Amino acid sequence: MKDKTKKYSLFAGFIVILLLLISLPSYASSYRVIFVTNILMYVILTLSWVIFSGPTGYISLATAAFFGIGVYTSAVLSGTLSLPFVILIGALASFCLAFVVGSLTLRLRGMYFTMFTFALVQLISNFAHWYEVNVTGTVGRLVISLDSTIIYYSILVVFCLVLLASYFIKRSKFGLALQSIGESEEAAAHSGINVTLVKVTTFAISAFFMGAVGAVMTMRWTYVDPPTAFDIRLSFMPLLMAIFGGMGNLFSPIIGSSIFAYLEEILTTKFPYYYMLLFGGAMLLVIVFMPHGIEGVFRKFQKNNKQESAKKT
Amino acid sequence: MFVKFLDIVIGSLLMGGIYALIAVGFSLQYGVARVLNVAHGEFLMLGAFAAWSLFTLGGINPILSLVLCAPVFFMIGFLIHITLFRRLKISAESLAVFEGNSMLASFGLMFIVQNLALIIWGAPVKGYSYLAYPISFLGAVFSANRIVTLITSIIISVVFYLFLARTRTGKAIRAAAQDPVAAAHMGVSINKMLALCFGFGTMMAGLAGLLVSMTSIMVTPFMGMEYTLIAMIVVVLGGLGNIKGSFIGGFILGLVGTIVSYIQPGLSMVAFYLIFLLLLLVKPAGILAK
Numbered sequence: 001m002k003d004k005t006k007k008y009s010l011f012a013g014f015i016v017i018l019l020l021l022i023s024l025p026s027y028a029s030s031y032r033v034i035f036v037t038n039i040l041m042y043v044i045l046t047l048s049w050v051i052f053s054g055p056t057g058y059i060s061l062a063t064a065a066f067f068g069i070g071v072y073t074s075a076v077l078s079g080t081l082s083l084p085f086v087i088l089i090g091a092l093a094s095f096c097l098a099f100v101v102g103s104l105t106l107r108l109r110g111m112y113f114t115m116f117t118f119a120l121v122q123l124i125s126n127f128a129h130w131y132e133v134n135v136t137g138t139v140g141r142l143v144i145s146l147d148s149t150i151i152y153y154s155i156l157v158v159f160c161l162v163l164l165a166s167y168f169i170k171r172s173k174f175g176l177a178l179q180s181i182g183e184s185e186e187a188a189a190h191s192g193i194n195v196t197l198v199k200v201t202t203f204a205i206s207a208f209f210m211g212a213v214g215a216v217m218t219m220r221w222t223y224v225d226p227p228t229a230f231d232i233r234l235s236f237m238p239l240l241m242a243i244f245g246g247m248g249n250l251f252s253p254i255i256g257s258s259i260f261a262y263l264e265e266i267l268t269t270k271f272p273y274y275y276m277l278l279f280g281g282a283m284l285l286v287i288v289f290m291p292h293g294i295e296g297v298f299r300k301f302q303k304n305n306k307q308e309s310a311k312k313t
Numbered sequence: 314m315f316v317k318f319l320d321i322v323i324g325s326l327l328m329g330g331i332y333a334l335i336a337v338g339f340s341l342q343y344g345v346a347r348v349l350n351v352a353h354g355e356f357l358m359l360g361a362f363a364a365w366s367l368f369t370l371g372g373i374n375p376i377l378s379l380v381l382c383a384p385v386f387f388m389i390g391f392l393i394h395i396t397l398f399r400r401l402k403i404s405a406e407s408l409a410v411f412e413g414n415s416m417l418a419s420f421g422l423m424f425i426v427q428n429l430a431l432i433i434w435g436a437p438v439k440g441y442s443y444l445a446y447p448i449s450f451l452g453a454v455f456s457a458n459r460i461v462t463l464i465t466s467i468i469i470s471v472v473f474y475l476f477l478a479r480t481r482t483g484k485a486i487r488a489a490a491q492d493p494v495a496a497a498h499m500g501v502s503i504n505k506m507l508a509l510c511f512g513f514g515t516m517m518a519g520l521a522g523l524l525v526s527m528t529s530i531m532v533t534p535f536m537g538m539e540y541t542l543i544a545m546i547v548v549v550l551g552g553l554g555n556i557k558g559s560f561i562g563g564f565i566l567g568l569v570g571t572i573v574s575y576i577q578p579g580l581s582m583v584a585f586y587l588i589f590l591l592l593l594l595v596k597p598a599g600i601l602a603k
Contacts, residue, residue: 059413108593111349111412111553115545116593118351122542123586130579236420243417273432280424287418288400 010251021156025149033152034220035265040155041213042237042261046245046253047162048209049238051169052202054247055178061235062101062117065124066094066207068230070214072128075141075224083146087154087215094211095204102203106196118235125230132226140225143218154216162209166250169202178202236283237264244286246295256294319453321571327455329567330463331521335540336547336559337470338517344554345490345510347408348398349416352423353544354537356386356515358430360522361532365439375443375527379465382523383516390515393422394508402507423537430534438531462524469520470560473513477556486510490554539582546589552599562600 025033045063053060070090077086105116132139169175177198180188189195218224238257245256267275290297335357342350363382367373373381398415405411444458477483488496489506497503521540526532547566551558566585573584592599 059416104590104594108597110409111416112549112593112597114413114416115349115549116590119542119545119586119589123583123590126582126586130583133579239417274428276424277428277432280421280428283421283424284397284418287414287421288397288404291404291414 018160025152030148034148037148037152037155037220038265039258039261040152040159041217042241042264043254043257044155044159044162044209044213045234045238046241046257047166048206048213050242050247050253051162051166051209052199052206053239054242054253055175056182056199056202058106058199059114059239060117060203060206061114061239062098062120062207063210063238064230064232064234065117065121066098066210067214067217067234068121068124068128068226069094069097070211070216071218071224071229072141073211074215074218075143075229078218079144083150083154083219087158087212090215091208091212094214095208098204098207099200102200103196106199106203121230121232121235125226128226128230140223142223143221145222146219148220151216151219154219155213158209158212158216161212163250165205165209169205170250174198174202233279240283240286242293244290244293246293248295252293252295259294316453317575319450321568321575323450323453323455325568325571326564327459327463327567328570329564330466331525331563332543332547332567333560333563334466334470334517334521334524335544336551336563337473337556338514338521339541339544340548340551340554340556340559341510341517342514343548344556345486346394346398346507346514347412347415348394348419348511349412350422350511350514351416351419351541352426352537353514353518354539354541355423355426355430356389356518356537357522357525357540358532358534358537359426360386360519361526361530361536362430362434362439362522363519364523364526365441365532366434368441368443369439375523376461376465379520379523382519386519387512387516389512389519391508391512393515394511397422398511399504399508423541427534427537434534436534438533440531441526443527456528458527462527465524466521469517473517474556474560482506482509542582543585546585546592549589549592549597550600555599558599565600 021036024036028036045067049060049063052058070093073090073093074086077089081089101120105113108116129139169178177188177193180191180193181195181199185195214229218229221228237260241257241260242253243256244260245254246252264275264279267278271278286293292299335353339350339353342348342353360382363385364375364378367378367381368375397418401414401418402411405414444456444461446457447454448457448460477487485496485501486506486509488499488501489503489510493503496506525540530536543566547562548559550565551560551562566588569584569588570581574581
């Protein structure tokens with residue numbers, strides 16, 4: 001009974017937040033709207049990263065690659081198609097790349113996989129740069145930028161979609177399969193799960209949303225080139241935010257990434273020169289002192305409370 | 314034709330020497346201390362800046378700086394292991410968790426070192442010229458400083474190899490790499506050995522940086538990442554943790570890099586990644602694996 005009321009109140013709280021977000025452009029300045037857009041971008045990237053890496057434990061550093069593919073697709077198509085199609089094609093391009101890359105590399109375990117995904121970003125970025133210089137003879141592309149409200153609503157739609165996707169994946173048989181792969185890959189294979197297919201599909205789904213975000217966020221720039229599109233920081237941010245929040249349930253990564261992205265936006269404007277230094281320091285502190293994130297700290301606190309109340313009685 | 318061929322062979326040897334030195338340090342840190350140190354290239358960058366500062370401000374010969382900087386870099390690595398990675402090792406439940414966490418921590422370290430360098434030295438590229446006169450050998454021409462870097466990096470690698478193979482401490486390090494639990498039972502102080510290895514690895518990265526800076530390359534706070542990636546590729550080529558393999562792998566990658574940049578200059582990094590990809594798929598245990 002108690003669980004059910006808790007569930008309903010959570011759901012109601014979520015609806016309220018969503019309504020606040022939808023009506024945001026009517027009461028907030030355009031600066032605030034852009035601010036929230038940036039935070040939502042990180043929340044989406046983190047959530048889609050957690051879809052794959054959360055349950056399976058494979059640490060992927062390819063986020064920037066999929067984001068960048070979305071950016072480039074959308075930059076190439078900008079002005080020729082309507083926005084929803086551009087986003088969809090950008091997302092599908094990332095999906096396809098992730099499917100190919102995943103089927104090649106997801107046999108690799110642990111460190112090897114991480115190293116590979118890390119190198120993938122550099123490979124694509126270097127190749128794009130070489131291609132532009134030698135084949136098309138340009139560096140970068142001009143983009144037709146869009147109104148910040150349109151970008152905001154597109155991001156909000158992607159956010160809702162990624163939230164629904166993570167919720168349903170978590171609840172489904174598919175999510176259970178992922179979890180068992182994370183626990184023990186051999187055992188999962190023996191109990192009849194097509195391990196490779198499940199891994200590759202999930203990897204591609206998570207890349208789908210990363211590509212979609214990339215395609216939307218392109219519209220806020222007027223010009224993109226490989227270093228801005230394939231910014232390696234975007235590979236680390238989602239991972240760090242997910243660790244900071246915890247990955248046990250759907251809310252922890254959202255909370256973690258919102259807080260972190262908020263701090264990031266403040267820090268980049270206040271200390272532009274020391275920002276990356278602070279970022280590195282934060283990364284070390286989080287890993288050393290909060291390996292299970294806010295969620296872990298919270299749970300420890302709860303546990304201590306329970307133990308103390310047990311002692312008293 | 315013959316001169317071209319000779320150019321490629323000598324060029325690849327010269328590049329390979331540096332790559333081998335970087336990779337041996339990286340391999341040591343991963344193979345024994347189990348830290349996939351992504352900040353490896355950043356210590357190389359620090360080494361390059363140290364050489365530049367000592368040369369332009371103090372007028373100190375880069376070869377003398379090698380001797381001066383080696384203990385400093387060793388201490389930096391040693392202290393980082395004691396303060397950061399040892400703590401992570403104690404709190405991690407399993408080796409896999411430790412490997413993941415220590416890699417992430419080294420990414421944090423990478424950002425910190427890179428941006429400290431940016432604050433101290435600034436973004437504009439630095440460079441100096443040392444022994445930059447040409448030497449011609451059977452028609453192939455290259456500068457004298459590159460010979461110095463090749464010989465020095467081979468000497469450092471060989472001395473270190475002998476240290477591992479012949480001395481008591483070297484034996485203890487090898488034991489710690491093979492089986493930490495059994496080694497601890499035999500009275501090897503594991504924590505000390507791991508910190509030693511991490512220190513040696515950092516020292517090699519720093520020395521490689523000093524050597525790289527001699528070859529009139531542009532020194533910037535962002536030069537490290539490229540070398541970290543090269544180290545990773547070489548180490549996978551030679552087998553993770555295999556020090557002899559890393560040494561040989563360095564020269565192989567030097568050869569490939571020289572050939573590719575001869576044919577299509579912009580693509581040498583892309584070629585490296587492709588080799589990396591193929592290796593991971595076909596022979597993830599390295600070329601020397603049985």
